[in-house]
Amino acid sequence: MNRAPVIAGLGITELGKVYGRSAPEFAAEAVRLAAADAGLDLAEVDGLLTNTGLSRDVGLGLQRDLGLRDLRLLSEVQAYGSSAGAMVQYASMAVSCGMADAVACVFADAPLKERSPGGSAYASAGRAPKGWQGLAAASGISSATTMYALAARRHMTTYGTTSEQFGAIAVAQRAWAARNPLAQLREPITLADHQASRWITEPFHLLDCCLVSNGGVAVIVTSADRAVHLRQPPVHVLGWGQAHPGHVMGRGSEFGLVSGAAISGPAALKMAGVTLSDVGVAELYDCYTYTVLVSLEDYGFCAKGEGGDFVTSGVLGPEGSLAVNTGGGQLSSYYMWGMTPLSEAVVQARGQGGDRQAARNDVVLVSGNGGVLDHHSTLVLSPHAR
């Protein structure tokens, strides 16, 4: 009996400015799509893990929405942007030990409202004007963008990283997005466009920041034995890791300089029995361009502090030597938290990328980043069993 975990199904709803549907409705549809993609009857799903976004209404009730009976695993998972990877990890462990046979992992959100700007969805979420949170808001620090801007600026002043280097990431990812039919933004951009885009919070221009999207994405994790009889080529989950640095905001803190990828990356590669040079595709959480740069450093694709030179050396983009964020990422395709890099990784590992398929897909690295570099997950995926 080969209980090694594989991703056998992928479900992606309509994404972007899709109004009139709630996050639980997107979540249910994503799970149905993922089961159908795998060739499973919905009733064969015996495990369900949910991750709710800003709407905070996707949870245990999804079982009833889907009419699932006698689940052997059901839980809400929350580690923000690292949750998608974390759900696949927990599902993989459940499948490996025989606790469940087919676990659906789903994220859905509906933060965009008709006739209100996308940025406002994330600017004011969950902020009460009281106490410590209220003090931060009163001081002008009221969004994740501001915190990431503080992190990025620290990287810039410490290592000499520049806005133009961040821009190279945005330009490369848009070139990938042009080849992705699911991407919300597919018009090519230049470095000049990046530099001319309006400031959101310096050092971030508009084109340094991710999209905001409504929709849902789900995957089905099952065993290698089971996957043999299913519809899609299996995507083996070879290795995984998490890291939650617990930064203390005080003297000596590495805030902005190092992400959890520095710990979860080597752990996941070791479990998979591969090395970084085996990785042909890297799908990296990219809430901001800066996040890609710091993740590349922390995984070891380049030395710490040399991310700026690395991203402008021609490695990125469809013509580059390392396939990074091949769907356009959260910057240009769609923002489904950690499901953005995970969904594209599944497509690439299956070899179903069409015009954007990376040639070398034997080892696909998936990075999830939550909070302000507070939570990290890594997955190592492959079309091949170990």
Next chain:
Amino acid sequence: MPVGIVHRDAAAAAFFDGAARGELLVRRCASCGGFSAPQARACAHCGTPEQEWAPSAGAGTVITWAVVHGRPADGEAAPRTVVAVVELDEGPWLQAQLTGVAPEEVSAGLRVRAGFEHPEGGEAVPVFHPA
């Protein structure tokens, strides 16, 4: 851009009492004597939950900063707010607004000193200005 309105809750009440009389309070560990940020629930150095309030001297250094751009009103430039992470000389980091300095003149390592703004209808809010 002026600071906004904030109201106290139980956890921050002593801090805002200090702010009202012009004192920047941080946490000092009853066990090791180390300083932690005002919102810390345990000592950042040894993990001890028992901490007392202690006044910071109010001097610090800019670790990093960001310039928040507001939405421009008709024909006017967008308002800009400089926010920063300041390392107090005692060690803790505070996130606060920088005042009295143009965004272009801020740099990492800039020496700053704490002051307080007293917006109508809210608690006193600490800000930092060049020393």
